[in-house]
Amino acid sequence: MTTKNPLQRRRAPQQKRSQKRINEILDATARLLAEVGLDDLTTVLIAQELGISVGSVYHYFPNKFAILYTVGERWLEDMTCVLEAVETWDMQELGIDGFVDQYCDEMLRVYHQQISVLPLVQAMFAVPELHELDERHDEIIISGLIGVFKRLGLKASNDELDRVGRLMLEMSHALLLVIVNQNKTRSVRTLEDLKTMLCEYLSKQPA
DSSP states (O other): OOOOOTTSOSOOOOSHHHHHHHHHHHHHHHHHHHHHOTTTOOHHHHHHHHTSOHHHHHTTOSSHHHHHHHHHHHHHHHHHHHHHHHTTSOHHHHHHHHHHHHHHHHHHHHHHHSTTHHHHHHHHHHOGGGHHHHHHHHHHHHHHHHHHHHHTTOOOOHHHHHHHHHHHHHHHHHHHHHHTTSOHHHHHHHHHHHHHHHHHHHHTSOO
């Protein structure tokens, strides 16, 4: 007997209009997550924000955690697209400095693109139903970075490259969350500091 996943979307969109409604629900949920917080976020509130019935929300999602899960999945899909693009970059030509520069710029774009990214990340960490997303986020980034490190010529075991990837992930993730909430002057300087730290760290790895 199979157990139904409580976070599974009720149905996949069959028409553009349905996909448009789903995107509206996801965007409204992300906005409200920042405005009212996780505890006060409800499907009723989401429906009110969009001017639709709560039944319309339940038509696509069984509960608020299923909506948040899909918001997180959409964000991870954007990150995956960046990593797929990275696979096409010429690492011999870029070197460590060029890779770090482009990688940080692309990831910052993804962080900026996600509505209320900090509350979403906090929910992914704090809510048991969303832990799998937090773990998948780390796995996606680290596995992608290990491939990059090898193409950059770093000489270490997979276990050591995993450790280096974890450190790069934690450093960049933390500072990108800071950068998206800073004013332009401070964000530019913090981004440059992040790039400097990553370049210095990676350049010290055995190659």
